[in-house]
Amino acid sequence: MNDKLEIGDTKLDSRLFVGTGKFADYNLIPKVIKASKTQVVTVALRRVDFDTKGENMLKYLPKDVIIMPNTSGARNATEAVRIARIAREAGCGNWVKVEVITDQKYLLPDNFETIKAIEVLAKEGFVVFPYMSPDLMAAKRMADAGAAAIMPLGAPIGTNRGLKTKELIQILISEIDLPIIVDAGIGRPSEAAEAMEMGAAAVLVNTAIATANNPVLIAEAFGQAVEAGRKAYLAGPGATQQVASASSPLTGFLRDE
Amino acid sequence: MTFYDEVSKFQDTDFVEILNGFTTSQIARALDKSELQPQDFLALLSPKANDLLEDIAQAAHSVTLRNFGHTIFLFIPLYLANYCVNHCVYCGFNADNNIERRKLTLSEVENEAQAIAGTGMKHLLILTGESRLHSPVSYIKDCVSILKRYFPSVCIEIYPLSTDEYTELVGAGVDGLTVFQEVYDRNIYARVHPQGPKHNYQFRLEAPERAGQAGIRTINIGPLLGLNDWRSEIFMTGLHAAYLQKKFPEIEVSISCPRMRPEVGGYEAEFPVSDRDLVQLILALRLFLPRAGITISTRESAEFRDNLVKLGVTKMSAASSTAVGGYATAQHSLGQFEISDYRSVNEVYEAISHQGYKPVFKDWHDLSLVSDHV
Numbered sequence: 001m002n003d004k005l006e007i008g009d010t011k012l013d014s015r016l017f018v019g020t021g022k023f024a025d026y027n028l029i030p031k032v033i034k035a036s037k038t039q040v041v042t043v044a045l046r047r048v049d050f051d052t053k054g055e056n057m058l059k060y061l062p063k064d065v066i067i068m069p070n071t072s073g074a075r076n077a078t079e080a081v082r083i084a085r086i087a088r089e090a091g092c093g094n095w096v097k098v099e100v101i102t103d104q105k106y107l108l109p110d111n112f113e114t115i116k117a118i119e120v121l122a123k124e125g126f127v128v129f130p131y132m133s134p135d136l137m138a139a140k141r142m143a144d145a146g147a148a149a150i151m152p153l154g155a156p157i158g159t160n161r162g163l164k165t166k167e168l169i170q171i172l173i174s175e176i177d178l179p180i181i182v183d184a185g186i187g188r189p190s191e192a193a194e195a196m197e198m199g200a201a202a203v204l205v206n207t208a209i210a211t212a213n214n215p216v217l218i219a220e221a222f223g224q225a226v227e228a229g230r231k232a233y234l235a236g237p238g239a240t241q242q243v244a245s246a247s248s249p250l251t252g253f254l255r256d257e
Numbered sequence: 258m259t260f261y262d263e264v265s266k267f268q269d270t271d272f273v274e275i276l277n278g279f280t281t282s283q284i285a286r287a288l289d290k291s292e293l294q295p296q297d298f299l300a301l302l303s304p305k306a307n308d309l310l311e312d313i314a315q316a317a318h319s320v321t322l323r324n325f326g327h328t329i330f331l332f333i334p335l336y337l338a339n340y341c342v343n344h345c346v347y348c349g350f351n352a353d354n355n356i357e358r359r360k361l362t363l364s365e366v367e368n369e370a371q372a373i374a375g376t377g378m379k380h381l382l383i384l385t386g387e388s389r390l391h392s393p394v395s396y397i398k399d400c401v402s403i404l405k406r407y408f409p410s411v412c413i414e415i416y417p418l419s420t421d422e423y424t425e426l427v428g429a430g431v432d433g434l435t436v437f438q439e440v441y442d443r444n445i446y447a448r449v450h451p452q453g454p455k456h457n458y459q460f461r462l463e464a465p466e467r468a469g470q471a472g473i474r475t476i477n478i479g480p481l482l483g484l485n486d487w488r489s490e491i492f493m494t495g496l497h498a499a500y501l502q503k504k505f506p507e508i509e510v511s512i513s514c515p516r517m518r519p520e521v522g523g524y525e526a527e528f529p530v531s532d533r534d535l536v537q538l539i540l541a542l543r544l545f546l547p548r549a550g551i552t553i554s555t556r557e558s559a560e561f562r563d564n565l566v567k568l569g570v571t572k573m574s575a576a577s578s579t580a581v582g583g584y585a586t587a588q589h590s591l592g593q594f595e596i597s598d599y600r601s602v603n604e605v606y607e608a609i610s611h612q613g614y615k616p617v618f619k620d621w622h623d624l625s626l627v628s629d630h631v
Contacts, residue, residue: 083624102506160323
């Protein structure tokens, strides 16, 4: 089956992106990557210790994965742009997940500042993945500003509550001509599969893997769930019927003319 | 409106009566909620909640894990000066105490910075006593400009400043403020801070809000446990943190729960807090404020700190000295108080890792060196 996720010139076999925060041990990260078969990992630049004496998390990442630095900690477009530039200069490539959070209580993204950051970064040649609250108009502006994909949240970061914003994400999938990658909130492989069945292009998972009792095993499960959900989407499942077929049809009196 | 108005509403509240009135079923209900109201928080602080401590611990552990993962952030304090005009009855730096007073020269600051940076620590907290004569804002600013070359994050724990002064220090690269109200009860506050600028309760209480207006990134508040009954003090601290979260949603708010330690003046805590009490109050804070940082310093013993790793704490200091300088400068002055955890950075790192947690040295990146020019 030739089903690749295309982002610019890049073609990906895996539709699972994995976050690297919250792990108890950096040695787990390469194992999680291998088990999940992911090809894209996000890394918070704020946590990367470029100092050679320190523990640099980037050293734990296999050479063949794409690093997608994120702008965690940015409170406005200016800070997000600065973080993206630092990441690129540090050799993290030109993919960037723009995350502008002005609310530390729920960690909800600021769509307005995010749009401003995309405008600057896309012009500078970054491949921009904005993390956003699922809102159609904001997603359209992000697409117009040059985003490579749109990353709506399923539920607030770290809640593991699943696809609480399902209806709104469905609208983005229908209306936006960019890959829709569900980011945040996915707590279980079944929810990842559900997002893929809906037609999401990919999902990003961090907390659910990093805080599981067995992160490597659940990473594998997430990889399989994403694949299964994608296949189901491509297969086009049979329509579900809400009511049983009526034995006395209401339109039975209509005769063929 | 400031938090001062909120505190005023509780002026005549009889906390003892309310706290003793909670039943086990009220506590169980509070534990069941995904978002706790102040009343639920108070229930978890009540004497009765002690009976459900293990259940509360399990809930708090899971909330912490979802929000922070298996991580503990590390920081280290550096005392720049111990000159002080205040008369806090519980503090080793009290103006009345006959101790050697000194402040670091700028070249000593540089030496200290190198010694600390050599341990791998990245988040620095700088402290002074209150002396606008010996450690004015201009001195602190000079120190910050040196320290920023070594540390991605420099936070201050100094006397309360005006909004303009906070703005000046934020501009110099300070990203966090720690300021302890010490005690929220106004009568006790007046008694333990009899003279000096610190006698002004309201000016201190509103310091975090002034720093918030000045654009600070992180705020850490707390009571000094031992000065008053911990249950009502932690309740007010929790409300203060929630107030700051709501007023400044972009700021990361954290809470410290320092227990009084022996100091040179020999002051004894009037309201001692047991280990079990400390655990209960940390758990209650965690459930009331799932996203807030909770800080534990080297005031607590190594063994106790290791056990707290899984109970809601998210930040720890390590290898701390509470004397001026203390990392590189040969001539050590007497500390502000005695610490209890004497382990090195490496030993603390190993101990946290042993608990199945990742010690995080770096959680911020200095953005001031990048140009905005497109």
